[in-house]
Amino acid sequence: MTAPGMQPTPPSRPARGGGVYVHVPFCASICSYCHFARTDHHDAELRRRTVEATLAELDLRRDQSSVLRAGLRPVDTLYIGGGTPSILEAELFRDLLDGLRGRLNLADDAEVTAEANPESFDEDTAITWSQAGVNRVSLGVQSLRDGTLDLLGRAADAATTRAALERACAHFDRVSADWILAPGVTPEALAAEFAEARALGVGHISFYILEWHPGTALTRAAAEGRIAPDPDERVEAVYLAALSALNALGYEQYEVSNACLPGQESRHNSAYWRRRPYLGLGPGAHGFWGRRRHANHAATDRYLAAIDAGRLPEASWELLDGAAGRLEAAILALRTCEGVDLDRLAVSEEALAAGCAEELWVLDRHRLRLTTRGFLRIDAIESWLSSHVIVPERCARVDTSGEGRLPCRDSKQHHPNGTTRA
Amino acid sequence: MDQYRNFCIIAHIDHGKSTLADRLLELTGTVIGKDRKAQVLDSMDLEQERGITIKSHPIRMEYAAQDGRTYTLNLIDTPGHVDFHYEVSRSLAACEGAILVVDAAQGIQAQTINNLYLAVEHNLTILPVINKIDLPAADPDAVTDQIVDLIGCDASEVIRVSAKTGEGVDALLEAIVAQVPPPAGDVKAQAQALIFDSIFDPYVGAVAYVRMMQGTIAKGQRIRLIQQQRDHEVGEIGWFRLSRVPRKELSAGEVGYIATGAKDVRHIRVGDTVTLVDDPCLEAMSGYSEAKPMVFSGFYPTDNDDYDNLKDALQKLQLNDAALTFEPEKSAALGFGFRCGFLGLLHLEIIQERLEREYDLNLIATLPNVEYEVVDKDGKILLVENPALMPPSQEITDVREPFVRLSVISPKEFIGAIIQITLERRGTQRKMEYIDTERVNIEFDLPLSELVVDYYDKLKSVTRGYASMDYEYTEHRAGNLIKLDIMINGEPVDALAFIVHRDKAHHWGMEICRKLKELIPRQMFQVAIQAAIGNRVIARTNVKAFRKNVTAKCYGGDISRKRKLLEKQKAGKRRMKQVGSVEIPQEAFMAVLKVER
Structure with missing residues (x-):
């Protein structure tokens, strides 16, 4: 079955170049579950300053990386996330994309995704984005029922959300929608909502089990007894129901929380899981380039102050050695349906067999792939597996000085885009 | 020899022995300036931290007394814990006097009495001292009465000091000179020296700490250790200040050291007698025994x-x-x-x-255990130090376990609780006597295996820390003992096996399973825990598989957070042991300690 508005999509393939992630930290209001880097205190001037600073950050990074400067690694996925990118004014959004394009060797067939929230994804925004080169939209649906949207503290109601989803599908070939498996959601309601999405032409669905992060309104409400988190058994049941509903609609799971129609995988996110390099730009963004992971200042004022001073706006960074890298590669691969290469693990035959017998994983073409049952215990399995990843001896270095400078000379030689000229 | 005074300090733990030693060193000018620090003689970090003395630390002081003469005082700081009974007894044998230190607030404790008896056995002159008179809770009059009752001295002989402030310590020094007898022993007789401790020095080999009982030993002479039947050459000889001071010789009455060059400290046994190869003394010192692990x-x-x-x-x-x-x-x-x-x-x-x-x-x-004597069908005795190696019950006729004589001193209000916890651990009461109107001394016979498991902690908790205890091995006694096996996922885990009285096996099996269920974290798989005697399972439980899960979104590609969490968990797992496919934490091997009786 082909949904209205669907057109042939570029085939999914592993990213060869690099990715770029841009974080837009502004939201209309704060959702009750959210612990991301975001703020609802902003105005047009701050938004513009931040976009300009983000482009300035890219200039700083280009100055320090010959690879970037020479465009040696083409950018084949660009992802504008948030926060709420759809809150940016049309002109500002265009300036951002044009600015990025002018500074990056963006591949012709690059996947360009932008995240939207229903309340700010109007007709003009859709048209602006399409013209600016966005070819994939990821809409924060979370639910299509007013009660659940209320609980999650979403700015949009069900009708607005539905309209935004229709709009996204009308304007874009590739649409992804996020759902949250929130307390009180029934398997039946979830299946009906997914079916609506499928009928509209949504090609990609992310379904996240609700995380209870400290400091969020929802966690406070639970602590005060105003709402009751679902028991583990129920969460499991809803997750399993979500998967079978998606399967019935033709979506295939390819990661613990992601499923899509054939060929509709997120190339950008898949690159994260394959441990491909990506630049992270903007307040609170994370990046991984060379063997270096960094996190930018999440507070917009600190971010802007660093950029104004001509410094990289990094709150912390670390140079990953073999041990940390192997561990990351293993836990990232474990999330995916490709699984982990057994050569990377030092696990006894006995333990491998026990996991198969318990249906936590299957062994297939020399890879360990989690089953659905295994995905439900991924935390425990990751924790167990982390002791069995074959790693070299050395350890990672961490700098939390916030100055984004390299603390010592010997780490510089491992570091192609060093941030100091000392 | 008239001006030598050899003495030790005996006290219950924490009654201020090491601090008093510090004051003596200061007042005699042995320690000055930069060397001053608390508990000078306790050199190991552990000794300083835990406030206990593990090795003996002899030191020689020169004291200008009020009578105008200068005396040489040899202080032998003895190990202060029940585990080191034998070492203490050898140190006492090297002295003529003992300072008995009692805390002015706590009064007489179990070790005070046992150490006192030990000192009396060695015919030492006892100088009773009440320490910590500066404490607000000090009650020196009451403690004086206890001491008078205990050793039958006159109240006026009890010296009151504060080792902390130094008050009364000069009077103590005078008392040492006046009351501790000078050593006897003929300088001209065949050399005879008692080894009361030994250490290993990487440069000079094993070093014996000795008290010269008679005769003289000089550097370069050939010496013989009578019990070990080994000969050595004296590489270095001398006495103790804060460090070793080499001399030409040591003579009767002196305390010092002999570097033997031996490669192994086990050849220089505490209690052995040193003499000269060319002109040996005829007798070894009495009281020698080899330290025996319990x-x-x-x-x-x-x-x-x-x-x-x-x-x-x-x-x-x-x-x-x-x-x-x-x-x-x-x-x-x-x-x-x-x-x-x-x-x-x-x-x-x-x-x-x-x-x-x-x-x-x-x-x-693994759980501490004792040495069992197992008698097989042929009447042969097998020593079993590891419960896992206990032969099947059909192959043996008898199992004997070590018993100790335990004495507990406590305020009388805890008598009931003490008797209860001791009887629960298969103890039998032998006697009870009042030390004064408030406190009693209760003696029990108790299997050592019950004592080593958790007795001391339990005693502290039921008496809110007011009780003190001491014990001494008496004999091995037959008991109806069996091995309890613990199985994880059907496989016996040898390191969890333990030996228990048959009457208690069932209760223990159930309790251990329950405790292990608490201690073994949820894992990927269900874990079955069983307790068994031979092939018979007597208790079982399961640890359910881990369920809770979070499919975290990789926000903005933040992978570091997850990785760091895993790295932290991994560090936490250093104390886990993988047994089959189950991770068992260290605490699980101690689960028996947490069982309620």
Whole structure:
């Protein structure tokens, strides 16, 4: 079955170049579950300053990386996330994309995704984005029922959300929608909502089990007894129901929380899981380039102050050695349906067999792939597996000085885009 | 020889022995300026931290007394814990006097009495001292009465001091000179010296700490250790200040050291007698015995690659600790390790702590146990130090276990609780006597196995820390003992096996299963826990598989957070041991300690 508005999509393939992630930290209001880097205190001037600073950050990074400067690694996925990118004014959004394009060797067939929230994804925004080169939209649906949207503290109601989803599908070939498996959601309601999405032409669905992060309104409400988190058994049941509903609609799971129609995988996110390099730009963004992971200042004022001073706006960074890298590669691969290469693990035959017998994983073409049952215990399995990843001896270095400078000379030689000229 | 005074200080733990030693060193000018610090003689970090003395630390002081003469005082600071009874007795044998220190607030405690008896046995002159008179809670009059009752001295003979402020310490020095008899012993007789401690020095080899009883030994002479039947040459001889001071010779009445060049401290046994090869004395000093381990535990590295490091570390510690024994041992569950023997629980703890701290080893220690005498069908006696190696019950006729004589001193209000916890542990009461109107001394016979498991902690908790205890091995006695096996996922875990009285087996089996269920974290798989006697399962429970899960979104590609969490968890797992597909934490091997009776 082909949904209205669907057109042939570029085939999914592993990213060869690099990715770029841009974080837009502004939201209309704060959702009750959210612990991301975001703020609802902003105005047009701050938004513009931040976009300009983000482009300035890219200039700083280009100055320090010959690879970037020479465009040696083409950018084949660009992802504008948030926060709420759809809150940016049309002109500002265009300036951002044009600015990025002018500074990056963006591949012709690059996947360009932008995240939207229903309340700010109007007709003009859709048209602006399409013209600016966005070819994939990821809409924060979370639910299509007013009660659940209320609980999650979403700015949009069900009708607005539905309209935004229709709009996204009308304007874009590739649409992804996020759902949250929130307390009180029934398997039946979830299946009906997914079916609506499928009928509209949504090609990609992310379904996240609700995380209870400290400091969020929802966690406070639970602590005060105003709402009751679902028991583990129920969460499991809803997750399993979500998967079978998606399967019935033709979506295939390819990661613990992601499923899509054939060929509709997120190339950008898949690159994260394959441990491909990506630049992270903007307040609170994370990046991984060379063997270096960094996190930018999440507070917009600190971010802007660093950029104004001509410094990289990094709150912390670390140079990953073999041990940390192997561990990351293993836990990232474990999330995916490709699984982990057994050569990377030092696990006894006995333990491998026990996991198969318990249906936590299957062994297939020399890879360990989690089953659905295994995905439900991924935390425990990751924790167990982390002791069995074959790693070299050395350890990672961490700098939390916030100055984004390299603390010592010997780490510089491992570091192609060093941030100091000392 | 008239001006020598050899004495030791005996006290219950924490009654201020080491601080009093500090004051004596200061007042005699032995320690000045930069060397001044608290508890000078306790040189190991562990000794300073835990406030206990592990090795003897003799020191020689010169004291200008009020009578105008200068006296040489040899203080032998003795180990202050029940585990080191034998060492204490040898130190006492090297002295003519003992300062009996009693805390002005706490009064007489179990070790005070036992040490006192020991000193009296050695015919030492006792100088009773009440310490900590500066404390607000001090009640020196009441404590004086206790002391008068105990040793039958006159109240006026009890010296009151504050080792902390120095008050009264000068009077104590005068009393030492006036009351401790000078040593007897003929300088011209055949040389005879008592070894009261020994250490290993990497430069000069094993060093014997000696008291010259008679005769003279000089550098370069050939000496013989009578019990060990070994001859050595005196590489260095001398006496003690804060460090060793080489001399030409040591003569009757003196305390000092002899560097023997021996490669192994076990050849220089405490209690042995040193004489000269050319002109030997006829008799060895009486009272010699070899330190015998009473408590055993399997030490296993959590990381199997650390086996050789553990072996090296144990060898190094043994250089200075003749009482420590270890034998290689293999456990199906824990891999390769060592069955180690200790004088007691404190000795065990000290060794374990030093291995972890000084040698950076992560260890799994199995439940402490005692040595059983197992009599087989042919009447042969087999010594079993590891419960896992206990033969099947059909092959044996008798199991004997070590018993101790335990004395507990406590305020009278806790009598009921003390008797209860002791009877629950198969103790039998032998006697009870009032020390004064408030406090009693209760004696029990008790299996050592019950004592080493958790008795001391339990005693402290039911008496809110007011009780003190001391014990001494008496004999092995037959008991109706059986081995309880613990199985994880159907496989017996040898390191969890233990020996228990048959009447209690069922209760213990259920309780251990329950405790293990609490201690073994939820894992990927369900874990079955069973307790069994022979082939008969007597208790079982399950640890359910881990369910809770979060499919976290990789926000903005933030992978570091997850990785760091896993790295942290991994570090936390250093104390876990993989047994089959189950991860068992160190605490699980101690589960028996947490069982309610």
